[in-house]
Every structure is written in structure tokens, then in C-alpha cells.
Amino acid sequence: MTTLPHSNQLRFGRYSQSGQIYLLTAITRDREPAFGRFETGRLVVDAFRKAQQEQFAHSLAWVVMPDHFHWLIELQGIGLSKLMARTKSRTTVTFNRLMQRQGSLWQEGFHDRAIRKEEDLQAVARYIVANPLRAGLVEKIGDYSLWDAVWV
Template structure:
């Protein structure tokens, strides 16, 4: 947990809940916003970890983008707790890279059933375009979506 966060923010994170079947948008940031995932192999390694965890049945990834200094991940939780899933993926990435990769914690938002998941997925994969990294999403290598 970030020691600079407000007491209200700490209480909110402490009260985080997860529900199997729920769809979440998760964002997590690298330590000191270092662009560790500018490196192609590191970005692909993180994607591989997410896919390995999905294969074990913990979640279904609906969309993601690995940015140089953060990850946006739209997923449906299939088993366990969201914090365990995110913690496991972050921990494995750190171990494989061989250094502290992530800031403590993560931001999550449970999506309401009536939200347009396709629009959320498009917003996620357009992140590199909005950041000025590429002219269109097809030029960026580190994203995927179940549908667009």
C-alpha cells in the first residue's frame, strides 16, 4: 500500500471485495512510472503470465493493453479473489524480470451489467494511440481483445 495515500483511500482498498463472475477493469502502474515494458520481451513476458493464469481457470481476459509504464486489463473473475489474481501476476512478472516492477496496489472498477463492454475494450486498446505511441492500434504489439 502506498504510504502517501489518504486514510480514506487506504480504507477503500482495505474494503475491496471481489465476486466470481464479475467483470473488472484493472489498472496497475510500474514503480516510479519507469517504462519497463517498452522492452518488447518484457511486455510479451507479462502477456504470457496473464495467459498462463487464465489457462489455470482464474479469469477470462476480455481485453488488455501493456503500456510502457502501466497495464490496463479487462477481465471476468472465474475463481478466487481479484487481489490474489493481480498480486500473483505482478509477483511473477517481478520474479521473471528480476527486480521490483510495480507500485503497491492497483486500481479496479467493477463494471455494471449494462455497460457496453465492447466500448470499454475499444477504449483500452486505443490507449497507445491516445498516448501518441502509434497512429492506430494495429501498429501496437501489446494488446488483445476477445472482440472489437
């Protein structure tokens, strides 16, 4: 299994605080472009919405790229590791069923960054949703359908 260098160390020192805003990133195993199609990318979006319905996270902005996602959230009533485990599990089960495959979909671990109070949340959100532009997937963000932000 391929993992990020030191991805197992991403867990050490992780602190989850309800009400804190975090930028979360998860990458598919072996950078598989599992979400290159709208249909499969929506599986991740559905997992984000389920987390919000369960009041585990309030989604502020997100983008689903072919081989990873960025998710800006306000954490609510659950730890980061549990939130990400649920999100990854949901997407893996539905993706495997849809694609008639088995096995893991995601690399172990995830990256999180607590957003400081003085940071401009809208600037962070713009950076997130501009990911498809920087990756050269589209020329205008409006041409990419797997993103959202509460400020739009």
C-alpha cells in the first residue's frame, strides 16, 4: 500500500476541538483518479452532506478532485479522526458497490490544519475551490461541478 511520506505520523499530536474550523485533506490510495467522473465525485459530496445532517461538521467549502478532496469545516460534536473515518468509509462502501470492486479506496491518515481566528476564511475557501484551475482541469471554476462554498 502506498502512503504519503510520514502519513502515519499525521495522527500524532492531533487535537480535535468542537467549534474549531479545520481544513481537511484526504488522498486516494495510489493517487487513483477515482473521482474523475461527476457520478463518482458526488459520492464524496454525499458523505459531506451526511456529516452535516448528523451535525458532525458544518461544511464551509469543499472541492472533490479526481484523487483527493479538500474540506473546510467547523467541527461539531465528533473528533476529526472519527469524522474522517466515517467519511472515508461511506465513500469506500458506495464507490466499491458502484464500481463492483473491493478493497481500500483511501490512503491511510489525512491532513488537517486548524484555521486561526485571524485568517481570512473566504480567502481559504477561494484557495480550495480554485484547485481545479491550478490543476489545469478547467479554465473557469464555473466549468467544474464538484465544489461549493457557503459564500457563493
